[in-house]
Amino acid sequence: MRIINFSHPLTAENLGQIEALTGVKVEEVKDVPSQIDPHQPLAPQIEALLDGLGLTASEWQTAPLIINLPALNYSAACLLAQLHGRTGHFPPVLRLRPVPGSLVPRFEVAEILNLQAIRERARGKR
Template identity: 35%
Template sequence: MRWNIMTKKESNQTATQGGVKVLRVVNFSHPLSEVAVEQLGHPEIENVQVQIDLDAPVAPQIVDIVDGVETRLDGTVAGLAIVLPGMSEATAYLIAELHGRMGGFPNIVPLRRDDELGVFGVATEGVQSLDRVRRAARGRRR
């Protein structure tokens, strides 16, 4: 079933995926498939290994991992998007750490499995701005 990721036609029709032009990806997950790289427009990619020791506190491990990232994470890199790790606890700490360093939430690359191709590709909604999601949520405050 191919409904869950962008088709080549969809990714070619929009230079900006989900309204975010991706120039550089910091990948905290498994290496991206060629399908995903093509859908993102062949950006520069920095792959970051995330190995979490579950017998130790996770937050300091995330700090160490982010300290090792070569890409500037101070909010000055245009077109930056993040591929999140699969472990929810690591993802929560990573988003908090990145928000603190960047001064805002990062753009994220949501991935979905394409059963027909057997690979992960960019979800049909494209790259998402978590800052945009946050601003929308502020409007729903009670």
């Protein structure tokens, strides 16, 4: 499985948590700087980030991917739209949370959100 990380670095502990939750070995983590220029249109910037990953159309559609979304909500929304267009579905995303009582700020994997399943459940509310 590949993780595409648009946020803060993931620790070895985080990767172990992801493997425990999924039952699948993390083969690769692609760290993608997601800083944007707020004075330029957002969509082309996000598109360029994804293009820079060098994945083929086939890889986008078939590779097991988990996404760690950028913290900026507008970037995350635009990224999800781009990813849905490239993969044909919503990808699973990480939800991290602060470790309680940690002297130095640390984060743990709270869950992996299956956005496609969430979308399909929501369709029943139409």
